[in-house]
Amino acid sequence: MDRLLEIDMKIQRKKTRKIKLGGLEIGGGSPVSVQSMTKSKLSNTSAIKSEIKELIDCGCEVIRIAIPDKEAIQDLKKLVDDKLFTDIPVVADIHFDYRLALESIKAGVDGIRINPGNIGGGERTAKVVEAAKSKDIAIRIGINSGSIDKKILKKNKGILKSSMVESAMENIRIMEKLGFYNFKISAKASSVLDTISVYRAISEKTQVPLHLGVTEAGPMFRGSIKSSVGLGVLLADGIGDTIRVSLTERSPEEVRAGYLILSSLKLRAMGVDIISCPTCGRTRVDLPEIVREVESMTVGVKNDLKLAVMGCIVNGPGEAKNADLGIAFGKDKAALFLKGSVLKRVSKNIIIDEFREELKKLIET
Ligand code: SF4
Structure with a gap:
């Protein structure tokens, strides 16, 4: 008997706008990319360097680094100057202090992740967007179920889905009003069903590229399963341009899990x-x-x-x-x-x- 012919189902990807993050294209039919976030302390130079190298070796395509304070900016700059990110885009993850976003952009990152709601909105967001524009870098608007704008939550009577969708759409309007289009959006919830329904709703309303993730998914086994179910359903719907599997584990494991999810849906061939x-x-x-x-x-x-x-x-x-x-x-x-x-x-x-x-x-x- 001949070898079996496998089902030839091809996922129809939703049409999204193409953006550029360093040398990587996201959205607009580009392959779904796999991201991770470093876990080593930025001040521990040898640990962070070996983590970045290991991430690159295992196929990570975007590295995000938390920038909690001013000292972190100096450490980040050293890594950029040491040419650790010549082969991979680096994104600075900023919360609360918009000046850290401005400093990270100066330090030479390829992108920043912000939540305009928690950096003070208005003028502060405009300053960050202006700086991003002048350096031609990308922004990720990161909405998270744990930190939704209280005014939006109140207006939506505390309903998570409508609050997250409204928050996403409002941020898209803010970016576009500022004439900035090189951005993607994420709207992660820690519940799989919330994640699915929020992303589906956002995807119906916009062509902004989407970064998918189930936030705080948990340790290796539980987190991989939650992420596979949540991301798998969305990806099979054609939703999602880039993903991160958030695990309470070493970061290369997140990358491996990400590729296994994508390769099981034949969205990426991975070994x-x-x-x-x-x-x-x-x-x-x-x-x-x-x-x-x-x-x-x-x-x-x-x-x-x-x-x-x-x-x-x-x-x-x-x-x-x-x-x-x-x-x-x-x-x-x-x-x-x-x-x-x-x-x-x-x-x-x-x-x-x-x-x-x-x-x-x-x-x-
Ligand atoms: S599970 Fe493995 S050992 Fe058991 S019947 Fe199937 S192929 Fe055979």
Whole structure:
């Protein structure tokens, strides 16, 4: 039997305006980009530098850095001057003090993230926008369920969705009235359902590019699931131009989770996909350990490869055949499949070595 033909569903992306953040295009049909935020203290130079390098190495496309005070501006400037951001745009995350936004722009960032509501609105926002315009940098308007303007909340009788949507639309009007268009908007809630319904409503009203995220999603397991559900639903609707998976975890894990969400929807191709069965009473090998070994063989591999590791002959041969390289375990032996055909049947004890050899060849081609 030939390899199965997979469903050819293609997500229709919503039309948004294209903006530029450093060398990266966001919106207007550009690939959905993956962002993260550094977690090291800016004053700890070696830690922040190695975090930035690790983020770049794992494919992060935008790095955001919190700028809580004046001292942070000096540290940020050093990183910019040390050319840490020549290959990746850097965004300064500012709350409360608009002067920090002005100083960050002077320091040479590619973008800033502000919430006009908490930097004093009016003239202060206008000053920041003017500075952004003069340096041709981007702004993200970051609306968050935890910090909505109290006046808007009161007017909307405390209803989160209408308050967040109104807040987003009001900020869009402010930016456009100031003649500024190089901006995107985010409206993150910590509840998955709120996130979905707020973004859907905003997307219907504007073509401003959207940065998606479920805010404060939680630790690795819980946060990845909440983000996958929330972002997955929106992305499948065609909504979203850039994403961040917020995890109480090391920042490279956020990037990996982001790419896994996008690649599972075929919005981005990102290296290796591993199909493995959940195991059951028919399994006669330590499959979780074998899968961990296969995973370790693929760290850093950028090739677009589908690998399958299956516990028995029920679904094993079918899945292994549909992978680029697959193992289907039998009673004493295991079959190694390459691109849809059995390459060899060998003892279970040596199959993993055979698999490793074939994987090397695939990676090199
Ligand atoms: S492939 Fe076989 S071992 Fe794996 S879950 Fe299915 S029936 Fe069980």
